[in-house]
Amino acid sequence: MTNAALPLSAPGTPSARPVRRRIGWGWLGIVPFLLFAFLFLIAPTAYLVVGSFQNAKGALTLENFQQLFSPAIIATYGNSIEISLVTALAGGIFGFLLAYAVISGGLPGILRSALMTFSGVASNFAGVPLALAFIFTLGRVGLFTIFMRTVLGVDLYAGDFSLYTKLGLEIVYLYFQFPLMILIIAPAIDGLKKDWREAAENMGASSFQYWRHVALPILMPSLLGTMILLFGNSFGAQATAYQLTGGFIDIVTIAISRQMRGDVLYDPNLGYALAMGMVVIMAISITAYSLLQRRSERWLK
Amino acid sequence: MAFLELTGIQKRFGEVAAVQNFDLAAEAGEFVSFLGPSGCGKTTTLRMIAGFERPTSGKIVVKGVDITNRAPNQRNVGMVFQSYALFPNMTVADNVGFGLKVRKQPKDQIRKRVGELLELIHLPDKAGRYPWQLSGGQQQRVALARALAIEPQVLLLDEPLSALDAKIRVSLRNEIRAIQRQLGITTVYVTHDQEEALSLSDRIVVMSEGRIEQTGTPFEIYNFPSTGFVARFVGTLNVVSAKVLDPTAGTLETAGQPIRAAGPISGGHSGDSVTVALRPEIISLGAREGMNQLSGVVDDVTFLGSIVRVRIRFSDGSGAISFDTFNNPHLAVPDRGTAVTISFPPEACLVLDRAEIAAAAAPEDPDAA
Ligand SMILES: Nc1ncnc2c1ncn2[C@@H]1O[C@H](COP(=O)(O)OP(=O)(O)O)[C@@H](O)[C@H]1O
Ligand SMILES: [Mg+2]
Numbered sequence A: 001m002t003n004a005a006l007p008l009s010a011p012g013t014p015s016a017r018p019v020r021r022r023i024g025w026g027w028l029g030i031v032p033f034l035l036f037a038f039l040f041l042i043a044p045t046a047y048l049v050v051g052s053f054q055n056a057k058g059a060l061t062l063e064n065f066q067q068l069f070s071p072a073i074i075a076t077y078g079n080s081i082e083i084s085l086v087t088a089l090a091g092g093i094f095g096f097l098l099a100y101a102v103i104s105g106g107l108p109g110i111l112r113s114a115l116m117t118f119s120g121v122a123s124n125f126a127g128v129p130l131a132l133a134f135i136f137t138l139g140r141v142g143l144f145t146i147f148m149r150t151v152l153g154v155d156l157y158a159g160d161f162s163l164y165t166k167l168g169l170e171i172v173y174l175y176f177q178f179p180l181m182i183l184i185i186a187p188a189i190d191g192l193k194k195d196w197r198e199a200a201e202n203m204g205a206s207s208f209q210y211w212r213h214v215a216l217p218i219l220m221p222s223l224l225g226t227m228i229l230l231f232g233n234s235f236g237a238q239a240t241a242y243q244l245t246g247g248f249i250d251i252v253t254i255a256i257s258r259q260m261r262g263d264v265l266y267d268p269n270l271g272y273a274l275a276m277g278m279v280v281i282m283a284i285s286i287t288a289y290s291l292l293q294r295r296s297e298r299w300l301k
Numbered sequence B: 001m002a003f004l005e006l007t008g009i010q011k012r013f014g015e016v017a018a019v020q021n022f023d024l025a026a027e028a029g030e031f032v033s034f035l036g037p038s039g040c041g042k043t044t045t046l047r048m049i050a051g052f053e054r055p056t057s058g059k060i061v062v063k064g065v066d067i068t069n070r071a072p073n074q075r076n077v078g079m080v081f082q083s084y085a086l087f088p089n090m091t092v093a094d095n096v097g098f099g100l101k102v103r104k105q106p107k108d109q110i111r112k113r114v115g116e117l118l119e120l121i122h123l124p125d126k127a128g129r130y131p132w133q134l135s136g137g138q139q140q141r142v143a144l145a146r147a148l149a150i151e152p153q154v155l156l157l158d159e160p161l162s163a164l165d166a167k168i169r170v171s172l173r174n175e176i177r178a179i180q181r182q183l184g185i186t187t188v189y190v191t192h193d194q195e196e197a198l199s200l201s202d203r204i205v206v207m208s209e210g211r212i213e214q215t216g217t218p219f220e221i222y223n224f225p226s227t228g229f230v231a232r233f234v235g236t237l238n239v240v241s242a243k244v245l246d247p248t249a250g251t252l253e254t255a256g257q258p259i260r261a262a263g264p265i266s267g268g269h270s271g272d273s274v275t276v277a278l279r280p281e282i283i284s285l286g287a288r289e290g291m292n293q294l295s296g297v298v299d300d301v302t303f304l305g306s307i308v309r310v311r312i313r314f315s316d317g318s319g320a321i322s323f324d325t326f327n328n329p330h331l332a333v334p335d336r337g338t339a340v341t342i343s344f345p346p347e348a349c350l351v352l353d354r355a356e357i358a359a360a361a362a363p364e365d366p367d368a369a
Helices: A026-052 A063-067 A071-104 A109-122 A128-138 A143-150 A166-190 A194-202 A207-235 A239-245 A252-261 A268-300 B042-050 B092-102 B107-120 B136-149 B166-183 B194-200 B218-223 B228-233 B354-361
Strands: B004-013 B016-026 B031-035 B057-062 B077-080 B154-158 B186-191 B203-208 B211-216 B238-246 B251-254 B257-260 B273-278 B292-303 B307-313 B320-326 B339-344 B349-352
Touching: A026 A268, A063 A268, A071 A109, A071 A166, A071 A207, A071 A252, A071 A268, A109 A166, A128 A143, A128 A166, A128 A239, A166 A207, A166 A239, A194 A207, A194 B077, A194 B136, A207 A268, A207 B092, A239 A252, A252 A268, B004 B042, B016 B042, B016 B211, B031 B042, B031 B194, B042 B077, B042 B154, B042 B186, B077 B136, B092 B107, B092 B136, B107 B136, B136 B154, B136 B166, B166 B194, B186 B194, B194 B218, B203 B218, B203 B228, B211 B218, B211 B228, B228 B238, B228 B273, B228 B349, B238 B320, B251 B273, B257 B292, B292 B320
Parallel strands: B031 B186, B031 B203, B077 B154, B154 B186
Antiparallel strands: B004 B016, B004 B057, B203 B211, B238 B251, B238 B273, B251 B257, B273 B349, B292 B307, B292 B339, B307 B320
16 A cells, blocks of 8 residues: 555656655554444444345345335435434524633633533433423423423423424424533534624625625524534434434434344344435435535635 | 815724824825825724724714725725735736725626736736735735735835845835825825935835824925924934024024024024924035034944945034035045044034924933922
8 A cells, every 4th residue: 555666756856766665553553443433433344335235044135225215214304314313403503602601702712611611511411311301390290291281381282292292302402502512502502703793784784784794604504514514413412312202203213223132123134224325315414414515614714 | 075084083002103193195196105104004094094003082074075984994095014015815817806806896897907906016927826925025016916906095114124125125115106106095005214215205104102293295304394203203314413502693502513403493592402304305414604514533434335424423422413525536435534624504403303303302201200
């Protein structure tokens, strides 16, 4: 993998002798990392790819991928995409407005650091503890639900509401989605220069015109990019949903675990293909994110 | 009535008095510079004209109209920022046309005007570029065109050249001045660079600690500074401390040697401490009959190309005087450490601010007294 074969000095240089590159022992240092990457990243992925093209007997097949297009599985993907879109949009917009208010709204600085600390914690608060926290507060016999019913006489569960549905899951996801938005969008908001607003005002622009023509276009790559990240974040979540709904909500990550654990259904190869579908969606998201990110870095430097 | 008038302007930020007792009357088409060290209130004053800061008291009038409390986007005053502040998401053409676009001017009219302005700043082929594809000097020219697009009544520039390197700084400042003359636009230019202010301005306002030290033409400011601060800050005047010997005869003593001013020292008393400013162009090496003479030791010699700058130090340690001689390959420059005598006519001595010197002689910290 070295380019020792390439001539390192220009032709015609008097001492044009083949240069022998010495291979040092420095590469030994990254061996543990490579080993780790191979064992826990590359090997499982390869296993997944291979498995998705095999049937139960180990023969080569495209059947698993054909099954992905069955109405039931398309509906599953549809649910996952819907939940991810809703929480990415709602969390993104809410998180952005909150971050903007705290950074540029002339509020005391202590509020900003408080919000950032909260966001740092909340954006990592997911999985079983998050689900339980919501069950204990907003569940049928949750603290808040009881409080509302007994003290204020409002029954949250009188209508269609349930924490264990798509809407409930979206509310729970929002708890880590909008803090993540705050964390990622804050530097972009900081990057908006005061001079831009003043230059716009100076040329006669109203506040609305400044937002429409300057601030929003500059922030747009970051906003969209971060929302894509939120989309992926919620698309890949499993433990929260599993704990909250007991595995009864129809989203891709739960469908995969159902095929792998095999209580009722058992088809690990279909599970692998489902995972491959996720990989494709994630890859598209990450590509879009990095393209947008590169664009906004150019602007905000 | 002047075109742009600032009357009794004050600006406080909490306890800090950023600008005090600021008065200015600029005529239409005049190029006025605010000159002073960092933190003296230049930017704050400029921002009050633009409307980004409200004066604590005082009045700002443009063409007879009081604009003191108008919003910045209602003022029709063009501003060029030190940071260029070009919109990174827009092309050069869109940046320049922005002010016209928010004024809802027809598209073809905007395109025509943008074309004219890009000609004016000599960047007609850069219309489709983005700011990050331009050099600093080009960006600042675009910012100038953008500010001019709305045909502002007053053009404001806040240290527009300080982020650029020296060569571009000089050529761009000449370009700015040429465009300003061509358009006849009333201009306020903020800088901390005395050479910039002297070379560009019709009039200079020298500021220090939020106050005006002196207002005058570059000629007046440079040749007849009215305070020690102006003498020290503007130009390369030598400032030495001296004692008045005889005010009516105009004699003084500096570095233990007697010198003579051109005339009587009005308001001075024998024994007063004063500041004497000496213009370097009039000082020459060697003893000359009928002139003031001071003896000292050559402390430093700096070769500046066509000019050689020599610094003399006095034996009693009371200060130094620098002066320039033209570089002449046939004449030797004195070596460091040589004892020399310099001469200058009485007219070269400017006796400054007796009061200030008297105050400076008192303890530095008034609370400590
Ligand atoms: N927004 C502000 N808040 C508080 N103090 C300020 C503000 N703007 C300027 N100042 C103070 O006012 C003084 C003048 O500042 P400025 O006008 O920026 O000076 P200059 O442009 O001459 O360097 C400084 O002491 C500065 O610290
Ligand atoms: Mg300034």
